Amino acid sequence: xxPQFETTYLGELRCENLHLQSGTKIITDxxxxxxxxxEAFSPTDLCALSLTTCIITTMGIYAQQKEFEIRSISASxxxxxxxxxxxxxxxxxxxxxxxxxxxxxxxxxxxRRIAHTCPxxxxxxxxxxxxxxxxxx
Numbered sequence: 001x002x003p004q005f006e007t008t009y010l011g012e013l014r015c016e017n018l019h020l021q022s023g024t025k026i027i028t029d030x031x032x033x034x035x036x037x038x039e040a041f042s043p044t045d046l047c048a049l050s051l052t053t054c055i056i057t058t059m060g061i062y063a064q065q066k067e068f069e070i071r072s073i074s075a076s077x078x079x080x081x082x083x084x085x086x087x088x089x090x091x092x093x094x095x096x097x098x099x100x101x102x103x104x105x106x107x108x109x110x111x112r113r114i115a116h117t118c119p120x121x122x123x124x125x126x127x128x129x130x131x132x133x134x135x136x137x
Contacts, residue, residue: 014040034086044088048079051130052093054120059097059111068107069100090129098137108136 006018013030014037028043030036041049052075063070073095080090097111115121115132124130 048091051120052077054118058114058118071098073097092131095134
């Protein structure tokens with residue numbers, strides 16, 4: 001099996017992560033409350049953000065397959081940590097969607113359903129509360 005990513009430890013709790021197919025790099029840093037500088041996404045930030053971006057990406061796929069327009073999607077994500085053991089206990093995602101002029105309740109319901117069925121939502125441990133709110137504007 002061929003690797004998809006490469007990670008290099010840069011020291012001082014920072015890593016450089018390379019996406020081999022595209023050459024894109026992401027730096028990760030430990031958060032300030034865990035001995036880091038907080039100058040980049042932490043690994044747990046990326047985990048939380050992965051839920052939001054997976055939901056949005058899967059919504060885009062759904063809209064393409066069902067042939068309707070999504071004018072815009074924006075979101076905010078909050079990660080809530082526990083201390084003992086240190087772990088994510090909740091991810092709060094607020095997603096705002098603007099659909100095209102021709103849209104239906106069925107399309108909106110399909111988009112709502114994705115929040116709990118996208119690959120990341122299904123991959124996260126069941127102890128992590130996924131608090132996803134979707135607002136149609």
